Amino acid sequence: MYVVLVLASALCVCTAFPFGAPKGACVDMTPGHIYFNLTRVSPQGTASPYRITVGSNQYMSGETVKVVVLVGVLSLCNAYPNGAPKEACVTMTPGHKYANLTSVHPQTTPSPYQVMVASNQYSPGATLKVMIVGPAFQGFLLQARHNGNAGPVGSFSNAPTNTKAVQCTAENDSMTHANPNTKQNITLTWTAPSDARADIMFIATVAQEKNVFWLNNTSPMVTLDQGYKKEVSGNHV
Ligand SMILES: *[C@@H]1O[C@H](CO)[C@@H](O)[C@H](O)[C@H]1NC(C)=O
Numbered sequence: 192m193y194v195v196l197v198l199a200s201a202l203c204v205c206t207a208f209p210f211g212a213p214k215g216a217c218v219d220m221t222p223g224h225i226y227f228n229l230t231r232v233s234p235q236g237t238a239s240p241y242r243i244t245v246g247s248n249q250y251m252s253g254e255t256v257k258v259v260v261l262v263g264v265l266s267l268c269n270a271y272p273n274g275a276p277k278e279a280c281v282t283m284t285p286g287h288k289y290a291n292l293t294s295v296h297p298q299t300t301p302s303p304y305q306v307m308v309a310s311n312q313y314s315p316g317a318t319l320k321v322m323i324v325g326p327a328f329q330g331f332l333l334q335a336r337h338n339g340n341a342g343p344v345g346s347f348s349n350a351p352t353n354t355k356a357v358q359c360t361a362e363n364d365s366m367t368h369a370n371p372n373t374k375q376n377i378t379l380t381w382t383a384p385s386d387a388r389a390d391i392m393f394i395a396t397v398a399q400e401k402n403v404f405w406l407n408n409t410s411p412m413v414t415l416d417q418g419y420k421k422e423v424s425g426n427h428v
Pocket residue numbers: 200201204228230231232278286
């Protein structure tokens with residue numbers, strides 16, 4: 192019964208991407224694999240009651256970064272002037288359910304994973320190395336986000352073995368696993384938008400195994416070099 196249901200869902204998701212979005216997500220739907228449901232959700236048509244506030248453009252402590260992300264996710268409604276986001280793009284939560292169809296919840300213990308960036312600053316068009324450090328894991332979803340925003344920016348290339356770039360809102364704007372093979376300390380390659388104008392941070396969900404995952408693994412803030420910054424309310428870029 193369980194297998195039949197999951198496969199039926201997989202077919203729905205596969206046919207739900209007329210634009211050729213992540214074919215790999217369909218593969219990951221295989222029971223036993225870790226998958227992120229990238230199905231589209233409709234944004235609210237009403238004006239958002241939320242605003243993104245940023246305390247500083249400079250490096251922020253881990254505590255502060257988490258506050259910024261929390262506010263950013265709430266402001267999803269007005270963060271996408273150019274199109275609807277997809278659910279997992281925002282929540283970064285794997286779409287697993289137990290056999291009794293209740294959802295699998297994220298771990299609440301401190302995450303054993305760290306997202307490290309080779310540099311704490313960047314310029315438009317620059318390429319940065321990002322590393323997920325910690326114990327061996329099977330699945331992940333990693334994005335770069337402007338401070339406070341709920342959608343990814345920039346693009347990834349040179350996917351290491353067992354990983355691949357996928358599309359959230361633009362081609363290759365997110366990195367994920369290509370299979371459940373174990374991975375450890377992987378290094379991802381991210382290229383900043385040529386018109387970047389705000390600081391970024393990386394955020395990842397890391398799944399040690401199918402039902403054991405940590406959300407909100409954030410890197411320190413990576414600041415945009417002085418001279419390129421354009422202060423926009425909420426950094427809606
Ligand atoms: C994916 O998300 C959509 C929207 O929430 C939901 O309708 C669909 O059932 C989900 N699919 C799976 C396989 O979880």
